[in-house]
Amino acid sequence: MTxxxxxRVAGVSPSTVSRILNGTAKVSADKRKAVETAIAxxxxxxxxxxxxxxxxxxxxxxxxxxxxxxxxxxxxxRGVDDGLKATGYASVIVSGHWNAQEEADRIKLLLARKVxxxxxxxxxxxxxxxxxxxxxxxxxxxxxxxSSDSAIGFKLxxxxxxxxxxxxxxxxxxxxxxxxxxPSDNPDADERLAGYRRALLEADIxxxxxxxxxxxxxxxxxxxxxxxxxxxxxQFSAVFAVNDQSAYGVRLSLYRKGIRVPDDIxxxxxxxxxxxxxxxxxxxxxxxxxxxxxxxxxxxLLGLISGTAxxxxxxxxxxxxRETTRRFR
Amino acid sequence: MTxxxxxRVAGVSPSTVSRILNGTAKVSADKRKAVETAIAxxxxxxxxxxxxxxxxxxxxxxxxxxxxxxxxxxxxxRGVDDGLKATGYASVIVSGHWNAQEEADRIKLLLARKVxxxxxxxxxxxxxxxxxxxxxxxxxxxxxxxSSDSAIGFKLxxxxxxxxxxxxxxxxxxxxxxxxxxPSDNPDADERLAGYRRALLEADIxxxxxxxxxxxxxxxxxxxxxxxxxxxxxQFSAVFAVNDQSAYGVRLSLYRKGIRVPDDIxxxxxxxxxxxxxxxxxxxxxxxxxxxxxxxxxxxLLGLISGTAxxxxxxxxxxxxRETTRRFR
DNA sequence: CTGTTAGCGCTTTCAA
DNA sequence: TTGAAAGCGCTAACAG
Numbered sequence: 100m101t102x103x104x105x106x107r108v109a110g111v112s113p114s115t116v117s118r119i120l121n122g123t124a125k126v127s128a129d130k131r132k133a134v135e136t137a138i139a140x141x142x143x144x145x146x147x148x149x150x151x152x153x154x155x156x157x158x159x160x161x162x163x164x165x166x167x168x169x170x171x172x173x174x175x176x177r178g179v180d181d182g183l184k185a186t187g188y189a190s191v192i193v194s195g196h197w198n199a200q201e202e203a204d205r206i207k208l209l210l211a212r213k214v215x216x217x218x219x220x221x222x223x224x225x226x227x228x229x230x231x232x233x234x235x236x237x238x239x240x241x242x243x244x245x246s247s248d249s250a251i252g253f254k255l256x257x258x259x260x261x262x263x264x265x266x267x268x269x270x271x272x273x274x275x276x277x278x279x280x281x282p283s284d285n286p287d288a289d290e291r292l293a294g295y296r297r298a299l300l301e302a303d304i305x306x307x308x309x310x311x312x313x314x315x316x317x318x319x320x321x322x323x324x325x326x327x328x329x330x331x332x333x334q335f336s337a338v339f340a341v342n343d344q345s346a347y348g349v350r351l352s353l354y355r356k357g358i359r360v361p362d363d364i365x366x367x368x369x370x371x372x373x374x375x376x377x378x379x380x381x382x383x384x385x386x387x388x389x390x391x392x393x394x395x396x397x398x399x400l401l402g403l404i405s406g407t408a409x410x411x412x413x414x415x416x417x418x419x420x421r422e423t424t425r426r427f428r
Numbered sequence: 429m430t431x432x433x434x435x436r437v438a439g440v441s442p443s444t445v446s447r448i449l450n451g452t453a454k455v456s457a458d459k460r461k462a463v464e465t466a467i468a469x470x471x472x473x474x475x476x477x478x479x480x481x482x483x484x485x486x487x488x489x490x491x492x493x494x495x496x497x498x499x500x501x502x503x504x505x506r507g508v509d510d511g512l513k514a515t516g517y518a519s520v521i522v523s524g525h526w527n528a529q530e531e532a533d534r535i536k537l538l539l540a541r542k543v544x545x546x547x548x549x550x551x552x553x554x555x556x557x558x559x560x561x562x563x564x565x566x567x568x569x570x571x572x573x574x575s576s577d578s579a580i581g582f583k584l585x586x587x588x589x590x591x592x593x594x595x596x597x598x599x600x601x602x603x604x605x606x607x608x609x610x611p612s613d614n615p616d617a618d619e620r621l622a623g624y625r626r627a628l629l630e631a632d633i634x635x636x637x638x639x640x641x642x643x644x645x646x647x648x649x650x651x652x653x654x655x656x657x658x659x660x661x662x663q664f665s666a667v668f669a670v671n672d673q674s675a676y677g678v679r680l681s682l683y684r685k686g687i688r689v690p691d692d693i694x695x696x697x698x699x700x701x702x703x704x705x706x707x708x709x710x711x712x713x714x715x716x717x718x719x720x721x722x723x724x725x726x727x728x729l730l731g732l733i734s735g736t737a738x739x740x741x742x743x744x745x746x747x748x749x750r751e752t753t754r755r756f757r
Numbered sequence: 758c759t760g761t762t763a764g765c766g767c768t769t770t771c772a773a
Numbered sequence: 774t775t776g777a778a779a780g781c782g783c784t785a786a787c788a789g
């Protein structure tokens with residue numbers, strides 16, 4: 100059933116039906132009536148595909164995440180979803196799986212589907228490639244600094260955030276602070292390591308590589324990392340985990356070993372996932388405005404698409420003190 | 429830049445280009461060569477929208493979830509994503525927010541976009557409405573039993589799962605078992621209540637409504653629910669929470685009150701979210717094959733689309749004994 | 758093997 | 774105010 104059928108039933112031309120559907124021009128009351136009843140009776144819904152082909156606007160935006168089931172991306176997606184609500188845009192979400200090649204492929208797929216814009220959440224694809232794709236459609240990226248007339252990127256100051264975390268520990272009297280790091284090819288994780296080192300430096304605490312163990316940002320490898328640290332016989336009274344998820348693994352390992360948190364060891368992390376409010380005890384962490392980033396990304400993209408400048412105000416990283424850290428005795 | 433441009437550059441007709449692109453017919457080696465170099469040099473990518481309009485297949489499937497940021501749906505989405513991988517299908521994900529009207533609206537939106545099929549994850553929309561939409565495009569739904577030639581639904585036996593949970597508690601010697609229920613308009617939650625009652629009945633334990641408190645399936649309300657139970661001075665040695673998320677809230681409340689799990693109170697839940705492996709202590713729960721449900725949904729839908737019957741084999745619900753339950757002393 | 762041609766369903770000049 | 778007609782980019786008869 101097409102617009103043409105409606106036109107036939109209503110006894111008008113297809114252009115008239117189109118005009119009524121889109122409010123593009125004035126139409127006499129009787130024809131409007133005829134068309135509207137025809138539409139209602141036939142349960143006609145215009146074919147979006149045809150509209151898009153004609154107009155060049157698909158009213159869909161493409162989102163590339165790295166892991167569709169990660170709570171980290173989930174929060175941001177919710178922000179994007181809310182930002183797109185009632186704009187008529189729908190979003191097609193694909194996963195890049197932290198792989199530059201796959202990200203590029205997925206972007207090409209989205210571009211072939213003529214999405215009106217792209218949101219790239221983290222990822223390993225090179226900035227220059229992003230910029231190249233941005234020539235076809237506007238792109239907003241998180242976790243990277245980008246700025247052209249068709250691409251916007253915003254990243255938070257991870258180094259600063261990490262400093263916030265470590266300073267908190269130092270203020271509580273901790274001196275031997277272990278760091279469960281992230282993979283070295285992850286810029287965010289790298290910056291957090293830098294922040295850890297800088298905070299130590301400013302407190303005149305020597306950086307000890309033996310106090311650092313790498314994880315892949317997930318629970319299981321956080322657990323393994325802390326185990327390695329413990330087995331290496333290093334002494335430490337506090338742990339800074341590169342992100343909340345690895346901290347969950349740390350927490351479990353300590354629990355298994357009968358090491359109390361925060362009584363025996365303080366634990367702080369980075370992200371503030373929704374779940375962190377409900378760990379036992381609730382996790383002290385650096386709050387990352389995940390939801391707001393999604394909201395900001397969508398409004399920035401909408402701005403890029405419509406050609407109106409929007410300035411993005413993102414809440415800064417902040418320390419959220421809950422119950423996994425305490426004064427060193 | 430269109431296929432026509434490519435044809436011009438390569439000195440052939442558009443049909444020839446199309447044939448090469450789709451491998452629809454034999455083309456002489458020299459023309460093929462010419463076209464392929466032209467495509468490569470121009471970086472031509474066919475417009476998917478035009479292809480779709482022509483073919484009637486959009487190569488996209490629509491997914492309606494209820495909460496885009498819920499870990500519950502995230503796992504299933506990952507299954508769907510994996511199931512669609514390398515099929516050429518992309519998915520547009522929208523959220524129904526547990527609202528029948530909104531779900532219907534979103535389905536209409538997806539239908540207008542000519543998705544080739546729909547996956548409906550839970551939801552409040554009536555079965556008959558689903559069936560009606562299924563006349564336009566095949567639908568696979570989870571959490572409801574459906575069966576027509578264009579719609580498949582599969583649900584797990586929540587009542588049985590709940591019985592598994594409560595029997596476990598009873599076998600451990602618990603008799604006073606509290607239940608943190610879900611909203612009564614949620615069929616899954618309702619069935620779990622029924623299972624709870626049935627398990628009590630079969631063990632000759634009288635059902636006591638004072639031992640039941642309702643939650644909305646989220647952490648915060650799980651916490652509130654258990655607080656109400658505790659304040660009501662009811663005695664109980666074990667808690668069955670309607671889902672993992674509410675159990676997290678219960679766990680935190682007990683922690684705050686200095687009630688040890690499982691030493692003072694046993695706790696069991698339902699879902700087995702990935703995080704439940706890392707709570708302290710790890711949560712005993714009923715495992716729901718979330719990921720497999722996503723996988724099954726995608727393959728069932730692909731079958732419906734292609735007209736080939738696929739039979740869905742889903743792992744059954746199972747008890748996963750971890751560390752939040754222990755023998756009543 | 759290859760080109761011509763007629764649409765897919767809709768929008769939008771252009772005339773009337 | 775309304776309709777005729779052209780065309781968005783691609784595919785698939787149908788000839789040749």
